Amino acid sequence: MTSKILAGVRVVEFDAIGPAPFCGMMLADHGASVVRIARPGGQPPTLDAGSSDVLLRGRLTLTLDLKDPVEFGHARELVSTADILIEGYRPGVMERVGLGPDACFADNPRLVYGRVTGYGQHGPLAQQTGHDINFIALSGALHAMGDPDLPPPLPLNLLGDFAGGGLMLAFGVLAAHLQAVRSGRGQVVDAAMVDGVAALMAMIHGWRNAGMWSSQRGDNLLDGAAPFYRCYATRDGRFLAVGAIEPRFYAAFRRALNLTDPLFDAQLDRRLWPEMRARIAAVVAARTLAEWQQAIDEPDACLSPVLSLEEAALHPHLLARQTLGFADDAIAVGIAPRFLSDHAEAATLSAPSVAETIAAAWPLSDSLRAFLAFPAADEPATGYRREG
Template sequence: MGKPPLSGIRVVEFAGIGPGPFAGMMLADHGAEVIRIDRTRPGGLSLAIDAKDPLLRSRRSVSLDLKNPDAIAAVRRIVRDADAIIEGFRPGVMERLGLGPDVLLGDNPRLVYGRMTGWGQTGPRAHEPGHDINYVALSGVLHALGRAGEKPTPPINLAGDFGGGAMFLAFGMLAALLHAQRTGEGQVVDAAMTEGSSVLMSMMWGFRAMGRWRDERGTNLLDTAAHFYDTYETSDGKYVSLGAIEPQFYAEFRRVAGLDDAKWDRQMDQGGWPALKDELTALFRTRSRDEWVALFEGHDICFAPVLGFDEARADPHNVARGAFVEAGGVSQPAPAPRYSVSDTVVPQMAGARDDAGLLRELGFGDAEIAALGH
């Protein structure tokens, strides 16, 4: 295997929560050198680094008081030699610090300036506070999530913070880095969680245009209305997932489960879905989760048990793939995806802070380091 694909790329990450660190983790997982700038609290106390947080893995950090002009000058100096930055403040904050795009791109014209916000850099809501739940609400995503007749169910913070935010930021930064390598021209990447999360719904927008998706949640093929695409409780209080959409998988499910009655023939008759779901609900409660797993194993059905954290880590398939790793005593997902030629980075948890050591590596002398309070 060769070096990770982002080896040689330096990214400066301004400390934040949620999607910004997740994007930094993704880039570091694939070989980028990510240097995190932590802001100090009043009195010079550094913000705590949690050594158990996978979002902070595989990069080092330095704490700087960004109200100190010497610290601002130091940041500009560090960014001058970087390929990209990540910041997740509200619009205008970086500009007020003297670290806005005009300044940093002026110092480094090939810089990719990654900006992570909920609402985006412009628009009527741009300066309003918010969280994942608010962003996916405005994008139309949250409205679609949940069962019929029930209130919308937030998908933790997966669709906004991480799927619609961090992953779109990382993708946009890589696209801009390719552009910068070809042209020498840097640019700003404006990643808004509202827009990223809405893009995740593109297939449903297509289904809607084709007349195959209703605007009422819990009434469609993939949102728990169909009896052949849902989760079911088993006799031991656990759950299984069924996704037998295609006719051949549905037929095999019926065969193995012993569903011979002709009423099961009308798979796509939505009028019959509620009654068939009631029957499957009762059927799945007749056996334990592991008994259903054993029954369906080796059959082309699109079926899997619903696993908890520890169960997922111990599942034989996940073990064989190395899907989870342990670093610093913390079990966590391994970097993904995998490459045929390149390595990913073996996760290293955040360690004890060595601000002075990192600053020396970045070319700062002892007097300059002392002026920064280290």
């Protein structure tokens, strides 16, 4: 499944890890023509998924040694005709290789220059190294998660890298591109993961400011304290997720689990929450996850099985939406969000390859076409190399 809503937008992505390639994937998924410039040697082995790396789908990967004058020239040529550049290096790295914003704007004043880092382009920690865990720790988000008697759990790298970084960068560069189309002038987008995660915590900050959120972990509505918003273990060691917040959903949840005791009448009485949690845990633990399926099927009870990656890829709802699925032994991941008026969304066997799209969308010089093994602009396409 593909989308064409960004067709005609040209993007240069400089190889990095985490948020920058996620942003590149999002743009490519929705029709942007993305050329990814990779460094010789690639990524460290612990991070390199090779041809299985879903994050790198949908764009042409071009390995360039930016210390080589000819290959540096190829990179600069691509940037000079791009709409958007995205990079995820520490401040100053792109300037040192000669492709900082000033150099790129000199060639292409309408360029949107997207930069994603942990701590931003300025501030006392701008040059500090780190990863997702460090950025969400500093933002206050990590402290708000988990059991009060245990170290905070790690939400993979979804919160900092992808939500606070990659998605914020994608939003920023597209917003700046809209302005560039109107004004003819590009700008730098400074997407700091600490900023992005802090913005994602806006609702929690609002609750804290209103006295509705405690700084004590495991004492709040959404951090596991509420008996109607947490996970419970089943008899077979699986888990049942409960998210029955609103009164009518809470009532349906009670019916689904047969929680008739008056103890459960006072849903929001926090003094009763520990006992309610213990009672619900005992009820859920009496059955296997499969035996809870009838309760899960209750539309308003807000109950879900906690599925493995493989199980999720086989779930009927996710299969029906092409959200997940199997392609041989690999899990295929669909695009998000969907644009229901995008009539070109369904992929066809005659859809052009990534390389054909690049060749058609970019005004490439003869030397860069030759380097890519593309035919000259007036020659028929017969096959390409370097396709990602």
